[in-house]
Amino acid sequence: MEHVLSMKDLTRDEIYSLLDDAQKIINGEQLHIQKKTLALLFFEPSTRTKMSFEMAAHRLGISLLHFTKDTSSVQKGESLYDTVKTLEALGTNLVVIRHPDDAFYQILKEKVNIPLVNAGDGKGEHPTQCLLDLFTIYQEFGTFKNLNITIAGDILHSRVAKSNAYALKNLGAVVKFAAPFIWRDEDIPVDYVSIDEAVEQSDVLMLLRVQKERHQASAIPQVEDYLSNYGLTIEREKRMKQGSIILHPAPVNRGVEIDDRLVECKRSRIFKQMHNGVAIRMAIIHQLLKERGKLNVVAN
Amino acid sequence: MEHVLSMKDLTRDEIYSLLDDAQKIINGEQLHIQKKTLALLFFEPSTRTKMSFEMAAHRLGISLLHFTKDTSSVQKGESLYDTVKTLEALGTNLVVIRHPDDAFYQILKEKVNIPLVNAGDGKGEHPTQCLLDLFTIYQEFGTFKNLNITIAGDILHSRVAKSNAYALKNLGAVVKFAAPFIWRDEDIPVDYVSIDEAVEQSDVLMLLRVQKERHQASAIPQVEDYLSNYGLTIEREKRMKQGSIILHPAPVNRGVEIDDRLVECKRSRIFKQMHNGVAIRMAIIHQLLKERGKLNVVAN
Amino acid sequence: MEHVLSMKDLTRDEIYSLLDDAQKIINGEQLHIQKKTLALLFFEPSTRTKMSFEMAAHRLGISLLHFTKDTSSVQKGESLYDTVKTLEALGTNLVVIRHPDDAFYQILKEKVNIPLVNAGDGKGEHPTQCLLDLFTIYQEFGTFKNLNITIAGDILHSRVAKSNAYALKNLGAVVKFAAPFIWRDEDIPVDYVSIDEAVEQSDVLMLLRVQKERHQASAIPQVEDYLSNYGLTIEREKRMKQGSIILHPAPVNRGVEIDDRLVECKRSRIFKQMHNGVAIRMAIIHQLLKERGKLNVVAN
Numbered sequence: 046m047e048h049v050l051s052m053k054d055l056t057r058d059e060i061y062s063l064l065d066d067a068q069k070i071i072n073g074e075q076l077h078i079q080k081k082t083l084a085l086l087f088f089e090p091s092t093r094t095k096m097s098f099e100m101a102a103h104r105l106g107i108s109l110l111h112f113t114k115d116t117s118s119v120q121k122g123e124s125l126y127d128t129v130k131t132l133e134a135l136g137t138n139l140v141v142i143r144h145p146d147d148a149f150y151q152i153l154k155e156k157v158n159i160p161l162v163n164a165g166d167g168k169g170e171h172p173t174q175c176l177l178d179l180f181t182i183y184q185e186f187g188t189f190k191n192l193n194i195t196i197a198g199d200i201l202h203s204r205v206a207k208s209n210a211y212a213l214k215n216l217g218a219v220v221k222f223a224a225p226f227i228w229r230d231e232d233i234p235v236d237y238v239s240i241d242e243a244v245e246q247s248d249v250l251m252l253l254r255v256q257k258e259r260h261q262a263s264a265i266p267q268v269e270d271y272l273s274n275y276g277l278t279i280e281r282e283k284r285m286k287q288g289s290i291i292l293h294p295a296p297v298n299r300g301v302e303i304d305d306r307l308v309e310c311k312r313s314r315i316f317k318q319m320h321n322g323v324a325i326r327m328a329i330i331h332q333l334l335k336e337r338g339k340l341n342v343v344a345n
Numbered sequence: 346m347e348h349v350l351s352m353k354d355l356t357r358d359e360i361y362s363l364l365d366d367a368q369k370i371i372n373g374e375q376l377h378i379q380k381k382t383l384a385l386l387f388f389e390p391s392t393r394t395k396m397s398f399e400m401a402a403h404r405l406g407i408s409l410l411h412f413t414k415d416t417s418s419v420q421k422g423e424s425l426y427d428t429v430k431t432l433e434a435l436g437t438n439l440v441v442i443r444h445p446d447d448a449f450y451q452i453l454k455e456k457v458n459i460p461l462v463n464a465g466d467g468k469g470e471h472p473t474q475c476l477l478d479l480f481t482i483y484q485e486f487g488t489f490k491n492l493n494i495t496i497a498g499d500i501l502h503s504r505v506a507k508s509n510a511y512a513l514k515n516l517g518a519v520v521k522f523a524a525p526f527i528w529r530d531e532d533i534p535v536d537y538v539s540i541d542e543a544v545e546q547s548d549v550l551m552l553l554r555v556q557k558e559r560h561q562a563s564a565i566p567q568v569e570d571y572l573s574n575y576g577l578t579i580e581r582e583k584r585m586k587q588g589s590i591i592l593h594p595a596p597v598n599r600g601v602e603i604d605d606r607l608v609e610c611k612r613s614r615i616f617k618q619m620h621n622g623v624a625i626r627m628a629i630i631h632q633l634l635k636e637r638g639k640l641n642v643v644a645n
Numbered sequence: 646m647e648h649v650l651s652m653k654d655l656t657r658d659e660i661y662s663l664l665d666d667a668q669k670i671i672n673g674e675q676l677h678i679q680k681k682t683l684a685l686l687f688f689e690p691s692t693r694t695k696m697s698f699e700m701a702a703h704r705l706g707i708s709l710l711h712f713t714k715d716t717s718s719v720q721k722g723e724s725l726y727d728t729v730k731t732l733e734a735l736g737t738n739l740v741v742i743r744h745p746d747d748a749f750y751q752i753l754k755e756k757v758n759i760p761l762v763n764a765g766d767g768k769g770e771h772p773t774q775c776l777l778d779l780f781t782i783y784q785e786f787g788t789f790k791n792l793n794i795t796i797a798g799d800i801l802h803s804r805v806a807k808s809n810a811y812a813l814k815n816l817g818a819v820v821k822f823a824a825p826f827i828w829r830d831e832d833i834p835v836d837y838v839s840i841d842e843a844v845e846q847s848d849v850l851m852l853l854r855v856q857k858e859r860h861q862a863s864a865i866p867q868v869e870d871y872l873s874n875y876g877l878t879i880e881r882e883k884r885m886k887q888g889s890i891i892l893h894p895a896p897v898n899r900g901v902e903i904d905d906r907l908v909e910c911k912r913s914r915i916f917k918q919m920h921n922g923v924a925i926r927m928a929i930i931h932q933l934l935k936e937r938g939k940l941n942v943v944a945n
Contacts, residue, residue, distance in 0.1 A: 108703035134919035319434035619734035
């Protein structure tokens with residue numbers, strides 16, 4: 046594992062190895078990496094993902110370089126490539142990037158000598174979110190084989206949906222989508238069901254955020270009707286299978302994708318996902334740096 | 346002491362305990378807290394308060410999560426509650442919040458399981474500023490009993506005035522206000538004096554900043570006349586009581602609240618307040634984490 | 646050495662001492678400074694310089710205070726002087742400042758009791774960039790005596806040109822400028838050559854960035870013609886002296902100052918400059934804090 050850029054690059058063994066390491070971290074195993082620096086390049090807004098990486102770095106004892114678009118040379122027109130080469134020249138050991146361009150990492154991975162982590166590329170993928178979703182599901186069910194998983198919402202614009210549909214199918218789950226017609230993505234070979242079918246069939250119901258900031262107001266199915274037509278209402282939650290769980294990558298639009306009162310309900314793993322995200326990112330950083338043979342690990 | 350949100354929640358014993366701890370820190374006692382993370386959520390501009398907390402965290406050995414409104418999910422419409430719950434899920438041990446809404450913390454404190462510190466709520470309170478003011482006064486006089494203290498300036502919009510008036514009276518001081526009519530706050534049971542009476546009577550003259558950014562231009566008593574009518578001029582400083590001191594929460598509008606040449610005069614404790622602010626915030630963070638029983642303290 | 650503000654303040658011995666220390670750092674000598682805090686005040690955009698100082702601080706074990714204009718009291722109209730005095734009162738041990746005003750440091754250095762580092766003052770100087778350039782040249786040639794060095798580009802608006810012209814001449818180099826007429830600076834006693842003469846004569850060709858953000862569009866010699874008229878083309882690179890090197894302070898406008906394909910060519914030391922920048926800044930910080938006798942150094 047040289048980089049973490051797309052779920053398509055990771056073998057099943059690599060995925061299970063990350064899930065195992067994350068579980069060890071949750072169980073209390075402490076890892077400390079000395080004298081390493083991680084840079085965060087976020088060209089799009091983020092709370093959870095950025096802070097999750099920051100927390101992961103803190104817990105590993107890794108220093109952070111905070112790059113922010115507004116006060117940087119990107120204002121002077123510098124390319125992503127030159128920015129990353131600069132970070133490499135400064136001695137950064139790993140770079141985490143969120144960028145609005147799909148597959149922004151293609152040129153970088155050929156020309157950069159440090160590990161890169163994709164923290165979201167345009168409408169492409171979001172592999173670290175996917176890995177924390179996998180981890181949360183694996184904690185619950187101990188397997189992916191034959192699990193019924195429905196991903197519901199704005200499939201077309203969701204990098205989370207793309208990463209998860211691919212990875213979950215590859216690991217043996219039965220994946221379905223539930224989405225308004227205009228948000229379906231015919232390029233992904235997944236069957237569609239209605240939200241009402243989804244709640245009755247699914248072991249895992251993964252709700253997606255209505256990304257108001259990504260599309261024109263006119264393109265949004267009326268937000269006031271979204272919950273009743275496509276979202277998880279109180280009534281639908283009651284029809285969910287025994288033992289089934291609710292995931293959401295957050296931030297949640299309360300009352301849109303999900304009834305406000307369900308965000309912290311018994312089935313919800315939404316805040317647990319965030320908790321798990323720190324562990325999985327610690328596992329990713331640790332493995333990427335270990336792979337490069339540059340790691341001074343102090344296990345204690 | 347579970348949170349530090351309002352001076353009204355703190356007992357006298359709790360206040361004196363914080364002042365004692367801060368003095369020990371100033372005297373050189375070193376405290377180190379291992380493997381903790383503090384998040385700073387500032388929804389309003391700040392240099393002093395934010396950096397003071399950062400410095401306090403550095404000196405305690407605590408990691409920081411830097412949340413900034415501009416690059417965060419708040420752009421995506423996330424509520425303060427969900428942001429704080431996210432920080433909790435990520436493993437943050439304490440959250441410091443400045444927010445434009447009065448008493449923003451009411452809902453949070455009922456539903457969040459980590460200590461919260463109010464770093465300024467709208468026109469409400471500013472308890473950590475108040476505590477550093479108390480600390481600076483206590484260092485000077487060793488008591489609050491019967492001290493004459495005048496708070497002068499924009500009382501109406503000042504959270505510092507509200508916190509200090511309550512706390513100082515509670516600790517036995519005689520508190521008065523001096524303010525232009527339009528900036529008086531009739532809801533606080535404190536007598537008003539003129540600035541000329543104030544300089545002659547007060548052991549402590551606490552000047553407030555004219556918060557130009559908080560009110561319409563039209564509502565400001567003409568700035569050019571403010572100093573001569575309501576501010577501390579060279580002439581007025583000469584009439585101050587022997588041993589009396591000048592406080593100001595800063596940033597100072599030089600030549601408005603106070604003559605430029607008095608900012609660093611012998612009576613001024615303005616920069617000492619900032620210095621003290623780091624110690625009092627270290628004491629606050631330390632006590633809040635200790636209280637939760639989650640603390641690994643290394644005293645050395 | 647009390648501050649690093651202008652190359653004119655540094656003696657040759659002080660410069661050579663910094664270059665020696667930086668080389669020791671590159672060679673693997675590890676320095677660690679305990680319980681110190683460095684503040685970064687950047688009032689202009691920066692990637693390289695800011696992150697270079699951050700990396701230098703991380704590698705020295707120094708804590709950072711991140712000051713950002715947007716979320717700070719500068720919005721409330723606070724002066725640079727009061728901001729720096731505040732940092733001093735908070736216990737900051739060293740302040741690095743970039744500011745759009747020429748010689749912003751004049752008043753500060755008389756009234757502030759902690760070391761200051763100029764990270765770029767308006768159209769004035771950029772001494773730490775100059776020192777990393779000197780270091781890169783010294784690594785290559787082992788001397789400055791009689792080296793032919795041409796600085797090419799927007800001399801008039803370049804603080805890098807001013808710092809380097811002065812320092813290199815002082816160290817014995819033969820310095821020339823190459824620039825379009827409108828970008829010449831008649832106040833600096835340096836001869837001008839054409840870019841074609843420069844490539845044939847120079848041991849070091851230092852290209853400057855066309856600072857599009859600093860002047861009106863109308864004042865820029867047409868960007869599409871800049872490379873062929875004033876920049877380093879493939880053809881010109883072929884005519885460069887054997888053993889000669891190319892420097893650029895970056896960020897590079899690829900295809901403007903230099904052909905895109907030459908940025909990482911054999912003669913280019915552009916990314917090496919960035920790498921060297923961390924070491925020279927570590928040396929600067931270390932010497933400034935040592936000088937103040939406030940240093941707990943752990944050499945290991």
